[in-house]
Amino acid sequence: MTIRIYWQLDVAAENGRSEPTERPRYQPVIRDIRTASINRYDYYAQIARAAALTGFDGLFVAHRTDADDSQIVAAAVARSAPRLTIIPEFPASVGSAVYAAKQAVSFQRLAHERLGWAIAPDADAATRARGADLVAEDDLIARTEEFLIVARGVHGERPFSHKGRFFEVEGGGFEAPLNRVAFPKVFLRGTSEEALALSARHADVHLFDDAPIDELRGHIEALDRLALKEGRNLDYGILQPLVARETGEEASEAHERGLAGSYDEIADRLAELAALGINHFILGAEPGFEEAYRIGQFVLPRLRARVAPARAA
Template sequence: MTRIIWSIPTRGDGPRARGWEPAPALPATVRDGRVGGPAFTPFDYLHQISRAAELGGLAGVYVPYDPLGEESLVVSGSLGRDSRHLEVVAGFAAGIATPVYAAKLSATLQRAFGGRLAWRLAVDLDERLQRTQGDFVTGTDRYARAAEFLTVAKAVWHGQDVDYTGRFYEVVKGGFTGPLAGLPFPTVYLSGTSDEALALSAEHADVHVFDLAPDDELDRHLAKLDGRVRRALQATVHTREEESELSGAPGLRGTYEQVADQVLAYRDRGFDTFFLAADPRLEEVLRIAQHVRPLLVGRA
């Protein structure tokens, strides 16, 4: 099966930054005991993209972590409740919260939309932006912290009376009970090509996401994972009915048939999930759903 996960623009879509406009002011009037709200907000545009992905039969949506964009976990919760089948991949950084709080928040989201939450932990962030978020862990320590973060999150998710003492986190008698217990832990997506990133994935990831790169470069990185986790590919996609309509932008590029062939070639190399994006996101997800996905299904 070929799974397509479409990226949600948390900092606006395209040159007009659609979806990133200031929200209209709430009116002062009260109707039927409730404060009236604007008919259409920037969040509604994100929901349009998500609904198009679901109606088009895509596997999921990815809400990337962006320190300057909308909060990814909030957006993920909103999109997850608005859908019924999509996997919702929430990107976030280990430095934004303790692993216990992130796990509890995620357990609530799992309950809210039936176990369709996934995590994509952002580890190798721009250090300047990291500091603006109050996070001063740098270098290879970020990977050591991410390993502890995932260790603790999984431990309290699945256990009770959990004690843990590490370099970055400490828990005494932690663990989930009651309605938070017994839920599936989010699928963990990780990325990066450094030795530290690949080692972290080998230990903690369910899926490792590679950026599109030359085959020999991908093969070198894949060899280090040695088949221990599933593999995914991330790329921009540029596709039209006629090849003459396309620019020379990098990514998966060509006619609908050519892009489908490229995706299937990667699937034959063991990539089962594809994180795709193109601007504007709404129009392009409809194009992928209507013209490329049927070709993938037909050739499965």
């Protein structure tokens, strides 16, 4: 089994730090001879480069309501780390599924088909209302499903027509060259029966939050059965905040949330998850720039060494 490891860029956490003002050590995202300072997006680009330099396969840009837009951040850093897969997370309430699909194919052309789509869990009713999203709670899963149907539809065929509860398209679809790139790999989340059923129908990768092994095993087995009925196969992933240090004692001292342990202990836990069938790992720690180097240098080689024998077998 080939594993894919992504670093999580949490724009809300990074915005809690002071705005960078020093001259960049690396080439900034946008060259501007008028100023010697760098802005927040140059710092995001440094995190992306740190992930690329230390062996991560991709960058997961978390959706946060009160922070920079994940898709804008993803596009801004895409050329700073030309090897990484870039996965912005965003809710299905972003607007037109047709326009979202057009943005996706434009991104694919920009970044040589390195885009993934992570559909964010829907926020609570009050938060959704502040964002002009008044879809009823019971309709959220259906809205996400229709969003994906329409986005894939206009990407995959022309003319494409659809008349649903949330989206309506008449004779849509993309012409060349927009129709020549792949649709992004879709990452979905959730452990409710409805969320698992949605992934069985539409996800390429289903993401879980950190949970006990037995609980994860139960969800994977349930989703495998659902996907089999749909004639589909899914990959599985996990969003794993962590604190890794040279020793477990140091990790405990620095621990605030997430998995904590020595580099070897963290690699052992992640390898255990890989043996369960999880092959997409979205790892995150704060501060993102410094920790990307730490995890990339000391945890990733250990993890890959542990799963290599399983792949060979």
